[in-house]
């Protein structure tokens with residue numbers, strides 16, 4: 001599949017089949033996150049897989065019926081002690097790096113016939129307590145992962161995204 005086609009096939013899946021993910025497939029997804037680029041190659045992330053004893057408690061951190069159907073969750077955490085800060089303004093690149101790794105995983109999952117949904121609207125204090133995260137480790141996103149039991153129109157980007165000319169500028173702002 002060409003990259004643009006793969007990217008269009010990725011969608012936010014909000015209903016999953018009651019089917020486990022094979023270990024090699026899950027590891028493929030996680031490996032795709034591990035090899036992601038990061039500012040100054042700091043790799044300021046850990047990926048916490050939740051699929052057994054902490055699953056029910058993680059579901060309490062984001063109360064949506066659909067969220068309960070996912071067999072696996074990957075909690076992408078950023079390490080603010082490791083992340084690169086830009087000298088000119090101190091900007092912490094932790095979120096950027098964690099997001100790149102997360103998106104690698106969404107696309108790798110899509111390639112393998114799995115589906116994902118980014119979730120950021122969770123209760124951060126609850127996730128931090130549940131996973132025992134120290135202060136410098138921030139839960140940035142949760143990816144629900146599973147075999148989808150829903151679908152999305154791969155042509156939706158024609159109407160559900162801003163138009164090409166509204167986001168691509170040349171040589172300056174507008």
Ligand SMILES: Cc1cc2nc3c(=O)[nH]c(=O)nc-3n(C[C@H](O)[C@H](O)[C@H](O)COP(=O)(O)O)c2cc1C
Nearest residue numbers: 010011012013014064117118119120121122141152
């Ligand atoms: C950073 C980020 C955070 C998101 N957080 C949530 C969330 O908390 N809950 C949710 O249902 N979807 C969440 N989404 C999914 C977006 O709503 C979705 O990507 C967007 O509407 C485009 O739809 P698509 O992914 O199906 O193309 C998030 C997506 C991103 C990139």
